[in-house]
Amino acid sequence: MLVKATDMGVRRGERWIIRHVELSVDRGQLIYLIGANGAGKSTCAKAILGLLDIDEGSIDRTPALEVGYVPQRLALNPTLPLTVRRLITLTGRFPGTRIESALASVGLHRLGDPPVTTLSGGEFQRLLLARALLHRPDLLVLDEPAQGVDMAGAGVLLDLIQDIRRDLQCGVLLISHDLQAAMSTGDDVVALVPHEHDERPFGLDDPYAGAARRAAGQA
Ligand SMILES: Nc1ncnc2c1ncn2[C@@H]1O[C@H](COP(=O)(O)OP(=O)(O)OP(=O)(O)O)[C@@H](O)[C@H]1O
Ligand SMILES: [Mg+2]
Numbered sequence: 001m002l003v004k005a006t007d008m009g010v011r012r013g014e015r016w017i018i019r020h021v022e023l024s025v026d027r028g029q030l031i032y033l034i035g036a037n038g039a040g041k042s043t044c045a046k047a048i049l050g051l052l053d054i055d056e057g058s059i060d061r062t063p064a065l066e067v068g069y070v071p072q073r074l075a076l077n078p079t080l081p082l083t084v085r086r087l088i089t090l091t092g093r094f095p096g097t098r099i100e101s102a103l104a105s106v107g108l109h110r111l112g113d114p115p116v117t118t119l120s121g122g123e124f125q126r127l128l129l130a131r132a133l134l135h136r137p138d139l140l141v142l143d144e145p146a147q148g149v150d151m152a153g154a155g156v157l158l159d160l161i162q163d164i165r166r167d168l169q170c171g172v173l174l175i176s177h178d179l180q181a182a183m184s185t186g187d188d189v190v191a192l193v194p195h196e197h198d199e200r201p202f203g204l205d206d207p208y209a210g211a212a213r214r215a216a217g218q219a
Contacts, residue, residue: 009056025171032182035192068132121148
């Protein structure tokens with residue numbers, strides 16, 4: 001077990017953003033986290049990573065857990081002339097060989113060192129993945145890594161993630177809206193349904209919850 005959340009809940013004001021979430025990731029496992037916009041997926045990811053405190057339940061992490069994180073959004077200062085190699089080393093100092101091998105593993109090693117603003121959407125997402133790999137993570141948390149990537153590119157990215165999982169023997173928590181991929185490639189699919197305290201009209205017919213039930217062979 002790398003990480004295990006039990007009855008996890010996060011509240012903001014009067015509202016539970018997520019509640020009663022059960023989720024665990026083992027070494028070598030690919031766990032999909034799915035749900036409608038606003039269901040609390042990013043919140044869940046941040047809680048798993050320890051980036052925000054939970055208000056209910058517990059999270060167990062294996063000691064000295066190394067994590068790699070591809071956030072849904074990265075706030076970049078547009079006036080900062082960031083290059084590929086500068087961006088990837090913002091979070092720490094790494095030997096050059098490790099940087100090269102991280103870039104190579106996502107197919108960006110021959111790109112040189114262009115400003116990140118000139119990268120295509122797909123290249124930028126692969127760069128974020130390379131950055132997450134620098135830490136040689138036990139656990140990779142990827143928050144919609146295929147955003148802005150076309151269908152072929154999303155397939156390439158998923159293959160890459162599978163290769164990385166095999167090579168590093170790491171666990172992967174993958175937030176995605178691709179129900180088909182979730183059902184066919186995930187070891188487990190966790191669906192977040194906006195909590196019942198929430199007023200929005202989601203519920204039993206939520207397509208994400210339905211997909212997760214089918215993945216679990218329950219419907
Ligand atoms: N710090 C906060 N304070 C108040 N509400 C918040 C906070 N962070 C998130 N929320 C709310 O919690 C809900 C869940 O947000 P979250 O970003 O986790 O959803 P998500 O499932 O990742 O959605 P998306 O698919 O759009 O990325 C949203 O309604 C959001 O507005
Ligand atoms: Mg999100």
